Amino acid sequence: MIKLEIPKSHPRYESLRQREKLVTLYNSGIVTISGLISHGRGEAFDYILGERTSEFALESEKAALDKLTKSSRPVVSVNGNAAALAGAEMVEFAKKYNIALEANLFHWSKERIEKIVDMFEKMGLKILGKNQDERIPGLDGPRARCEREGIFSADTVLIPLEDGDRAEALKRMGKFVITVDLNPLSRTSRFGDISIVDDVRRVFINMNNLEKKDYSGKSQKFDNSKNVQEILKLMGSRLESMREWPEID
């Protein structure tokens, strides 16, 4: 659906390809300007992590999948950046685990919501979001909008690349909140019951490839605060050891 023109031989092919997807969906009105800047922030944290899933992130992904598959009303929130960066992987995820997706925007417009829902429909998946008949308490304006049958009634929400206020408001509603954010220090990450610090596309690829025996029961003993601390330690030691200035920019 998205045409790409970066040679596969480029050393940073995946990263540039993701950026190209984002710009394409920016041009079609799904991604916003602040989404582009946010992505840059994520890129920086991902550089520090070596642009790969850490062992700690994988543990959080196993715990997340265990929790999601055990919940009675799990919902995955989709915004512009998530759609651009991991749309295809989210479709596979939703079908494999039979978990609903709901388009949800911080910079809300009817048109953007419809574009995201239509984009997924073209990829073969009906998602929630066009019928926003409820509001998340404690949020002002259109960013509070959600569907009664979706996020509003969910017991567990997976909120990739979410705004900090929305993450906090969902937490205050008593939901089990799973975040995906490459910044382990963001407000969003702080409000996660499970805070996945990994690239959103890799998160869904990893969860799509996990065997049940790998993730089953992993949410019970998962210590989120310890996990995030391990990732901060990893990032810190990677930065300190990067004396050789590897080929990234």
Add this chain to the structure above:
Amino acid sequence: MIKLEIPKSHPRYESLRQREKLVTLYNSGIVTISGLISHGRGEAFDYILGERTSEFALESEKAALDKLTKSSRPVVSVNGNAAALAGAEMVEFAKKYNIALEANLFHWSKERIEKIVDMFEKMGLKILGKNQDERIPGLDGPRARCEREGIFSADTVLIPLEDGDRAEALKRMGKFVITVDLNPLSRTSRFGDISIVDDVRRVFINMNNLEKKDYSGKSQKFDNSKNVQEILKLMGSRLESMREWPEID
């Protein structure tokens, strides 16, 4: 010139104000999409640094100013992001130290060059860039363009937020290269003889406020590789110690 609508009481006022300037100049065609994403990367590194100038960055700024004021043909390169983020501070710098600025673009267009030159002219400073009659050897296409009387003949160039290829090409020309890049691991930072790891606006504010006795002679003993390693160590230890999840996102 740029209207801002963020309340000064906001805890991250400066950062949001900088972002707003960038979006304003994106809308007027001076900043590019890839400039927006790059800025996000810079924001992430700046968070890690606590959004303030480290003692090591200040040392590099003193060394840079010493070198620039001692050079016979110093030139400061200005691209879209630098103009947006530190335009006023660069005008003050150019006037105070009598150092030429030259508009220089990676994503080149005649229109963008003219817009940047005109923007500075409105701020009361004539800058180079409209008369690009030379090329930086080893670069393809329009991004090689520069002025004979400016960057081409410069002995020392200060290149804030520069592309890695251009930084390398200027280095290969034998120039003394001073970079400004919040990513200490970027290719641009690697090609710096002095690599300033700090926010571009703070860099110019700091240099504008330095007394001659503070910077004079500071370029002689400056050890760039050691300085960058100290900054990497600082970033690493800050990340490792950020167990408390401060209020940033």
